[in-house]
Amino acid sequence: MPPTLTIEKAPTEIVQRLHAAGHEAYVVGGAVRDLLLGVQPKDFDIATSASPEEVRAVFGRGRCRIIGRRFRLAHVFMNRNIYEVSTFRRCPSREERRGRKSDDGLMIWNDNQYGSLEEDASRRDFTVNSLYYDICGGRGIIDFWGGQKDLKNKLVRAIGDPVERFAEDPVRMLRALKLRGQFGFKLEESLARALQQQRDNLSLASRSRLFEELLKVLSTCRAEAILDCLQEYGLLLQFWPVLAQSWEEEEGQLARFLLKEQGRELQEGKIHLSKAMSLSCASLPYLMAALGGDDMKLDWKRNDASRQLAQKTLRNLFEGYSLPNYFQERVISICFLLPRLLVKRPAPKTLRHYEYKYARKLLEYLCAYYNWDTALLQKLPEAVFRNQDDEKQAQQKQRRPQRRKKLPENKHTRKQ
Secondary structure, three states: OOOOOOOOHHHHHHHHHHHHOOOOEEEEOHHHHHHHOOOOOOOOEEEEOOOHHHHHHHHOOOOEEEEOOOOOEEEEEEOOEEEEEEEOEOOOOHHHHHOOOOOOOOOOOOOOOEOOHHHHHHOOOEHHHOEEEEOOOOOEEEEOOOHHHHHHOOEEOEOOOHHHHHHHOOHHHHHHHHHHHHHOOEEOHHHHHHHHHHHHHHHHOOHHHHHHHHHHHHOOOOHHHHHHHHHHOOOHHHHOHHHHHOOOOHHHHHHHHHHHHHHHHHHHOOOOOOHHHHHHHHHHHHHHHHHOOOOOOOOOOOOHHHHHHHHHHHHHHOOOOOOOHHHHHHHHHHHHHHHHHOOOOOOHHHHOOOOHHHHHHHHHHHHHHHOOOOHHHHOOOOOOOOOOHHHHHHHHHHOOOOOOOOOOOOOOOOOO
């Protein structure tokens, strides 16, 4: 009897509606892998025989948006979440690729060649990510490449020649090491060799995709372990040069410790996931070095000069990436609260600040790292993490208030 996986209501409804419209549809990839490992997935991705336009026809323009040029996908909006629905794809033939002026024959230039379920499985990166779960048809887990066996053996194995797969998409090297760091998987020998040969090609990937991967790494429970794997295999210098160069220095060691503490508390359910908090854990040591001098003291002033130096430090830390202003402002807000928490009597306004809970958590981690007196924390209210909406509330605080629309003049009240 095929195993039964517990899938959330929204992705189940998406699959059922596509199935009712006459299309094949399955939950695919990391969600199936995580559920088999006993881990709650962060995202549920869906693969279907329906084209993006057909997906939109099922859900309507109000709840579905087609995105991407290189990879055309449908985003379905349900229960305040976005679910990615991709059409089955196949690898383009040599003749098809030969006809493209900007296609070098190696890196994936375009992946909008639609195909069958089996063809879709064959173009995925690793066997453990090529698992499909059939909710409606009763087939259970569909496994073309022995992914369940590799999952049981905790082995990362490429589908096809790993040299070719990494050449097609260098970001796959990051994903292989994420599996190693996050779950303790082993790398299959030929894959490990290919990774060493191809690691310099990581710089060929787009910076926006790499920054997206960086955010994902920092937001996992095992961020420190994943970064350690990247350093071990020589990819960190391409991925995040500043951290690689300061790996054994005070800033690098403290950043890894803060991320490790955050990961532990995420795993224990003491805090909820916040990208702003993750970025603050990674950024704080470098801000302390820039603003606090050689001793990295938390005594900097809140003035324009300090803010400008903080902005410059963040630009240098994430050099090559475009750190959104929203995240930059939140990181500065969180880190600049720390000196205000160290005074004898923190102002009530400071304790009511919408970033207070994150700043207090950072202070807890700093006390653990430097063995500071915990009396620093006793005068401060506990950091309360209510729900995931805290992140949305903070985002709303950053938005400018909307201007009130000017009402049209009434012809009866218009001045003559």
